[in-house]
Amino acid sequence: MGYRVGIDIGGTFTDFTVIDQDGTMAIHKVPTTPWDPTEAVFAGLTGIAANRGSDLQEFLAACERVTHGTTTSTNAVIQRAGAKTGLLCTEGFRDILEIGDGRKPEVYNLKLRKPDPIVPRYLRLGVPERMDYSGAVVRDLDEQSLVEHIERMKAEGVEAVAVAFLWSNVNPEHERRALEIVREQLPGVPVVASSDVLPLIREWPRTCAAVLSAYIHDGIASYLGRLKELLASNGLKRQVLIVQCTGGSATVDEIVARPVYSLLSGPAAAPVAALLFADGVGSRDIISIDMGGTSFDVCLMQHGDPIISNELRLTGIPLGVMATDIHSIGAGGGSIAWIDSGGALSVGPRSAGAHPGPACYGRGGELPTVTDANLVLGYLNPDYFLGGAMRLYPEKAAEAIRLHVAEPLGMSTTDAAAGIFKLVNFHMVQGIAHVSVERGIDPRGFVLVAGGGAGPAHAGMLAEELGIRQVMVPRQASALSAAGMATSDVTQDHMRTLSIESTALTAEQVNAIFREMEEEAAANLATQAGIAPDRIRFRRFFDASYVGQVHELMVPAPDGDIGDIGELVHRFHEAHERLYTYRIETNPVQFYHWRIRAIGAIEHLPRVEQPDAGPDTTHARKPARRAYFESLGGYVETPIYDGALLRRGNIVIGPAIVEDTTTNIVVFPGHQVTVNRFGDYGYTVGSS
């Protein structure tokens, strides 16, 4: 057994989580280097090695797993900075990307920009060819025009090609042939077929999945290739794994084959860690929040399963794939407070990022941020930010708030800071409500797992407003995603289309289709990631509706072979009634898609338990300072505790502040913190 490392590149910091052979976890943070993210990766790894009295070569050689989350591809899509991409589609259907599902969001907003379709129309070229719904060829592939289109793309300097024909999910033959021809004609240009990425019915999401994959292919392939090469040349003997939007990780080769899975992947790892940490309080109903420098990500898990969705979109473009449903809003420590044209205070979504950062960083940032407000309110220790690694300048924070918020609003700097704190909390409460209350889920019985550098300063207040009683702040809170990466399973999703009614379907067909996918996935995981077959488990799903309905429901199928099709039909009725209040037993069921997720489970190391040290906390007391609490009427002398010295059983009563190396817990009046057996902070709202 060696080290397990998770590396998460955020907008502000690059976070590392290292799990030692004995199961202890440590975190490390360095500022993100946007011009070349690998710079921060190497600075961080070198630092970690040095902390262990070793060098980079030696440390990497001792690593068993290095899992990385990257925002390279997501940013490429957001900034439309991917490759110049061409689309070969069925003739007569050049506009699938722009037509979409015909729905304009924000109905009453007549000033809404249409999503940029990524591929301009002159590079969307229709090829004479056609299949029907059954996969039968209606029109042969016209290879001559295909070649002409490729010529045109070549002349236009196209750097990547997507091929997405109608009904390729049922019969991929024409797409396969087109792929061959493109490869012959445009050697070195990446080409992605929709049937390889998302072989499901509905041409819009399938085309999007192919186009996105082609668009980001070179960017992600070269970035990951470079990272892999650099890590290998510096001693890493194992593969680098990349976290996917499903929360599971995959090899670089797998990501390069289906790049769409790397989109929106960063935040998907946080829930993995939240689940692990919440084990400490024995709960599997969890809301994980991750408040970093730029954004606030929320994920809800019921019975340990994150909500999954195949409706995720990025800049209006659907990903199509089944992903962990993370809700993200532009609220973080770096979010800038400003006064809008109507004279109202606003916070975010613009962020000061790492450079120049909040005013209090003293790096030239002049605009007030949430971090500046927290500093003015006394929630942060200017001499102990990142464990003292970075000095903060309270006078710069106060000045920025005074100049840009307090004076324009005619209020004191303190009231302005308190307003910023309250307003950003309001946005986050709404973000949490979006994944819970707005889905009909009452958040009050859930445990709020607070992550991100800034999360634990706000979590208590968020919980109070939502009626949540229990908050969990892991020691690794500030690197929640990185911790999730270090502990994520290797997963692979496979899917097939077989549209058939329950009356015509046999158990043998179902078993065969699932087994075929499972065998393929197992073979992939074995060859690519070296995962032994006995470490792989499978989850089976099917998409179905009542015959005559047109929206399918994704339903978990039993593990392993079924004896009778009735087992699936029964599960469908159950799911339909649970979600939509009724079932029609007499109605046959229409099946559409079959999916499996192969999970190469990693062996979790037992977490290290501490001996009970009792409730006394005097050993961890630091000099008190004044901090602002609205319910107490303003600034009060507030006890400060050194988190590093707090032990299992220690109890901190609010108002108080716990300063850990990379995070800061504000314990609000009436709340309390009890350190649990793993050393994590169990935070209770109200006296328990």
Add this chain to the structure above:
Amino acid sequence: MAVPMTSAQTSASSETDPITFAIFRHALTAIGQEMTVALEHAARSPFIALQRDHSCSIYDHQARLLNLEDALPVHSVGGNLNILEIMRLFPDDINEGDCFLVNHPFYGTTHLGDLTVLLPVFAEGQHVFWSVVRAHQQNVGQAWPGFTATNIWQEGIKVPPVKIFDRGRERHDVIRFYLENVRLPDWLRGDLLAMIGSARVAERRLLELTSRFGVDSIREHIEALIDYADRRTAAEIVSMPDGVYVGEGWADSDGTGSFHIYVRATVTIAGDMVSIDFTGSSPQVDGSINSSLGAMRANAAMGVLSCIDPTIPHNEGCLRHLNITAPLGSVTNAAWPACTASCTVLIGDVISEAVWKAMAQAVPDRVPGGWGRWNVSNTGNAGDDVRFGTSRPYMSSVMAGGSAGGASKGFDGWPLTQTACSLGAMKAESIEMRELLFPNLVEKAEFAIDSAGAGTWIGGYGIELRLRPMLTPMRCTVGGDGHLNPPYGAWGGSPGAGGGAFVENADGSRTFYVGKGMYAIVHPDQIWSTFSTGGGGYGSPLNRDPELVREGVRGELISRDAARKIFGVILDEHDAIDYEATAGQREHLRPAEHVQPYQPAVAGAGRWLESMKTGRDTVIHEQRPSYLNKEISIHVR
């Protein structure tokens, strides 16, 4: 992310703090969304499940609209009328466990197609809310499909408010009575179950909300929510210049041979009130486009609500600032027993267009170029599906060929927005789903060149859709509008191209259909071809970024001819912009006269048919059916 911090903007009264208020407000929005998902996913018929022709809304016990965020504008603004009728017909007989059904346009519904489920929600023994689900049905038991009815009895089964649940007991007899009178009863039964299910989802959530806050607090928050929208709407309207503004529009036809049916909107802005009056509009017609009261009010209100800050919640507080009237017996407010089957879209789009044209004079920056109307493809096709051994009848609307939205100042229009009465809220089915569910082969679904209204900002493009029936013939209903009277261009923008439909024969000759109330029988060796209307442009095309015009030419969406003659952009043989020649051309084209708020301002300006028709083609025009002249009126109630 901006949240105003002044108490005047965040909450309404001293009893409600901003956070609780925000939770209540957003909870209602979320419930509307959850109802919608439950309905859409559980429904059987494509109208609801695929095309979103439905709305879920929440009213309080006094029939005041509380939430409409996720709804089709035409469905819900006037939805209080149904509730008021129920209150009138069931005095002291609205009880916990009841559920009502209604589709009758003279009892407050928009048109017969929009079946509505209304469920009173009781908490602590008090009636607090109404949960309302309205959904367009695939069939209403009409005599003939399409636009052929000339009185309300021919339009289908009329359901005045009836109880389908009475104190929790299901009225099987009433439901059976309804289902016996419609085609496809199995589909419609599934849809009805989905609608009731959706209303119950809302009930469940609303009860959670009331148990969390208590009924008294909920009632305070209802007032606060209404006051909040009231105040913000008032501020918006006060900022508009007072005055009397007139807008005019024309429906192409009514299905029985009347063409260019006139709608006149007089909009008076005074202080914090907007009054809209339709005096001067055409008298009601024989065909089915006459507006019900509910649909007229909703479509007129949309013309104003779309001009105020979209973040203002659309509830009773907004509607208080609108005073909408139309003379009874006019096409905008038909008297019993007129036909209203297609009024939501087919006079509805003209009603909202006339209001927009008036509003454009008051708030030029906020009103878009005209939107395409309900297209001929949408009116549907039907036939028998014999692909799977048996013969199954099918009916569908081809939404994938719908019309486009207009441009707004600063923004190009969206394609496939279908109709202004939905403001883009409807969805189109995927091509593959259509081909799996129906025996249709779609041969083309692409933007049509030069179909968008030109402008500094251009309208959305119309869609050319070619549909071939598989194995058996299909019957296509000819309807749709905006072909002869295409969407207006605003402030110098051009109107969108009209559009229309034809059957293409194996020999390439074509039969065009102009108007409504006809069928085209299309055989497997023929193609049903529809061109939807592009949206109107905004601002002079001579001010459009030449780079965007070039992109349009390269993408084969703007012809070189249009680039030169309409946009004044000259490209060389390598598609590069000749800036000097462009400047000269633009100077040459620039009109001397004053820019009008909208154009055209006359009826019948569409030129699509002339641009398409060749000597080999034939044209079939909408006729006045002979029976209309002979029918003896027995309009006695």
